[in-house]
Amino acid sequence: MKMSKLFVQTLREFPSDAEVVSHKMLARAGYIRKLTSGVYNYLPLMWRVLKKVENIVREEMDAAGAQELLMPFVQPKELWEESGRWDAYGRELMRLKDRHDRIMCLGPTHEEIITAIARDGLKSYKQMPVNLYQIQSKFRDEVRPRYGLLRGREFIMKDAYSFDTSEEGLDKEYQNMAQAYKRIFNRCGLETKMVQSDSGAIGGSVSHEFMVITDTDAGENDVFYCECGYAANSNHAVSNLPEAVVDGKDYFNETKIVDTPETHSIEELSKFLNIPSTLILKSLVYIVDKKPVIALVRADKAVEETKLMNAAGGIDVRIASAAEIAELMTDHGFDAVPGFIGPKGMNDIQIIADETVRDMKNFVVGINQTDKHLVGANLTDLDIKELKYADIRLVESGELCPECGKPLKVTKGIEVGNIFKLGTKYSKPMNAVYLDKNGKSHPYIMGCYGIGISRTAAAAVEAHYDENGIKWPISIAPYHVVIVPVNIQDTLQMEVAEKMYEELKKAGVEVVLDDRDERAGVKFKDADLIGFPYRVTVGKTINEGLVEYKTRETGEIEKVTPETAVEHLIEIVKNIK
Numbered sequence: 001m002k003m004s005k006l007f008v009q010t011l012r013e014f015p016s017d018a019e020v021v022s023h024k025m026l027a028r029a030g031y032i033r034k035l036t037s038g039v040y041n042y043l044p045l046m047w048r049v050l051k052k053v054e055n056i057v058r059e060e061m062d063a064a065g066a067q068e069l070l071m072p073f074v075q076p077k078e079l080w081e082e083s084g085r086w087d088a089y090g091r092e093l094m095r096l097k098d099r100h101d102r103i104m105c106l107g108p109t110h111e112e113i114i115t116a117i118a119r120d121g122l123k124s125y126k127q128m129p130v131n132l133y134q135i136q137s138k139f140r141d142e143v144r145p146r147y148g149l150l151r152g153r154e155f156i157m158k159d160a161y162s163f164d165t166s167e168e169g170l171d172k173e174y175q176n177m178a179q180a181y182k183r184i185f186n187r188c189g190l191e192t193k194m195v196q197s198d199s200g201a202i203g204g205s206v207s208h209e210f211m212v213i214t215d216t217d218a219g220e221n222d223v224f225y226c227e228c229g230y231a232a233n234s235n236h237a238v239s240n241l242p243e244a245v246v247d248g249k250d251y252f253n254e255t256k257i258v259d260t261p262e263t264h265s266i267e268e269l270s271k272f273l274n275i276p277s278t279l280i281l282k283s284l285v286y287i288v289d290k291k292p293v294i295a296l297v298r299a300d301k302a303v304e305e306t307k308l309m310n311a312a313g314g315i316d317v318r319i320a321s322a323a324e325i326a327e328l329m330t331d332h333g334f335d336a337v338p339g340f341i342g343p344k345g346m347n348d349i350q351i352i353a354d355e356t357v358r359d360m361k362n363f364v365v366g367i368n369q370t371d372k373h374l375v376g377a378n379l380t381d382l383d384i385k386e387l388k389y390a391d392i393r394l395v396e397s398g399e400l401c402p403e404c405g406k407p408l409k410v411t412k413g414i415e416v417g418n419i420f421k422l423g424t425k426y427s428k429p430m431n432a433v434y435l436d437k438n439g440k441s442h443p444y445i446m447g448c449y450g451i452g453i454s455r456t457a458a459a460a461v462e463a464h465y466d467e468n469g470i471k472w473p474i475s476i477a478p479y480h481v482v483i484v485p486v487n488i489q490d491t492l493q494m495e496v497a498e499k500m501y502e503e504l505k506k507a508g509v510e511v512v513l514d515d516r517d518e519r520a521g522v523k524f525k526d527a528d529l530i531g532f533p534y535r536v537t538v539g540k541t542i543n544e545g546l547v548e549y550k551t552r553e554t555g556e557i558e559k560v561t562p563e564t565a566v567e568h569l570i571e572i573v574k575n576i577k
């Protein structure tokens with residue numbers, strides 16, 4: 001490809017709406033252009049990268065025994081009603097109507113469709129196990145599309161679905177996919193950590209995410225991990241807590257209401273009463289699926305929203321606003337402000353206590369009276385009709401690993417892949433069954449396995465860049481090398497450059513010849529920004545028979561003959577995994 005013909009427009013500046021490195025770089029280097037919120041054009045350079053990621057995924061999925069198919073992007077409502085997800089999926093599901101008023105949706109994931117396909121044709125135990133996958137655009141009407149390709153509304157995903165006759169079969173395929181995922185991300189130049197995770201809207205019992213660990217803002221997940229190998233997303237992490245004072249008997253010898261003026265925060269309250277915060281029961285109001293829920297937790301700890309949402313049986317969660325809390329108080333005949341809220345007298349709404357609350361005795365709690373708290377209290381004093389206990393606590397670094405007891409560490413991660421054990425979550429409600437060897441019917445035991453193709457490409461940029469631009473891993477770079485003649489008017493320089501270009505092309509090396517009549521500095525800047533893994537510069541030293549061979553990853557520059565440069569490159573490309 002000649003640079004003068006390559007359809008790419010680099011920008012002088014990063015776009016103003018780009019917050020993270022991959023978004024900034026991909027937009028500035030001319031890989032992507034935003035069409036509308038969370039929806040991007042993949043320009044030729046990007047499309048080459050995406051196809052490479054897809055091909056790696058395809059090769060490894062095929063090698064792991066899966067079979068590729070392609071399902072429609074538009075899906076009918078009826079199948080989603082069968083699985084029960086039409087109501088459960090929430091607003092990320094983009095719903096639309098056709099001209100006959102039939103209701104459809106844009107596929108955010110394809111469990112319903114694949115289960116219907118299986119129900120149609122997968123009738124005997126003899127046909128299993130089977131794993132079917134596709135690579136396709138998905139649409140999710142994300143609340144906050146951001147970070148370019150990392151969290152788009154339209155994005156490319158590989159989704160695979162396995163069908164087995166037993167749990168053991170599913171376990172085996174789950175491991176098989178985990179291994180394939182490790183190979184895929186390795187080949188894409190990404191180190192990943194496989195972490196336990198919440199199963200979210202996909203459902204099922206066990207799931208793991210593949211995280212690219214990063215210290216940038218692009219890491220939207222907190223990952224807790226331990227040197228023993230334990231690793232979990234914060235929405236699923238558990239920990240053991242060090243011993244703490246949870247019985248206030250040494251502080252309070254009776255249960256009574258005391259004045260606690262202006263103690264709006266836990267810190268102020270514990271200071272005012274001169275007690276450790278582990279003796280305070282914190283009450284927080286959340287809105288789960290539009291309904292208020294009170295979450296109780298020991299006050300030195302925080303609530304993990306996804307855990308709370310799951311415990312409350314919802315699909316959507318957020319902390320209540322001041323206005324909503326005020327309304328809740330008024331509705332219950334109270335006028336307390338935040339800082340003094342409590343579960344007493346709130347029996348018509350769901351109250352969920354974290355496991356830390358179980359051991360608390362003679363504690364301090366808000367009782368919906370501003371500037372007052374109940375001290376020396378016990379749960380029985382609060383007249384709670386129905387108290388549900390669940391682990392709704394946010395783990396913090398330094399707490400103890402649930403597996404080996406050493407302190408946990410925390411880091412940020414970008415989720416590039418996710419594997420789930422679905423069991424019969426879809427096959428049962430959709431009545432998707434096979435016949436065993438005795439002619440008895442059973443629902444399939446299913447698994448599903450996703451990889452964000454476009455997110456993986458963006459994550460590779462987050463992992464490989466410097467201030468000058470992208471440093472693509474060669475396996476997914478749009479081109480392997482750029483040849484830069486410094487002065488295109490110089491016949492010798494052009495001759496050598498074109499000869500190398502032809503030889504490399506013939507040998508299957510993906511090469512760009514920067515034949516533009518531009519200053520060398522401009523060409524070098526673009527080469528770095530676009531991120532070609534290698535750059536061969538043909539300049540004045542060609543008079544001594546030498547060209548400059550630059551490795552983008554290390555910045556190392558060597559002077560070699562054009563023949564050596566060509567040989568090196570052919571060898572490197574031959575060895576791409």
Ligand code: ATP
Nearest residue numbers: 149150151152155157415416417418450451452455
């Ligand atoms: P997230 O928690 O980041 O919203 P998810 O857990 O909902 O993602 P899955 O349903 O597990 O996503 O989808 C499989 C894969 O698809 C993810 O691991 C991720 O790589 C990719 N993916 C999901 N949502 C997006 C998105 N909005 N933009 C780009 N890629 C995405």
Ligand code: MG
Nearest residue numbers: 209415417418
């Ligand atoms: Mg996921």
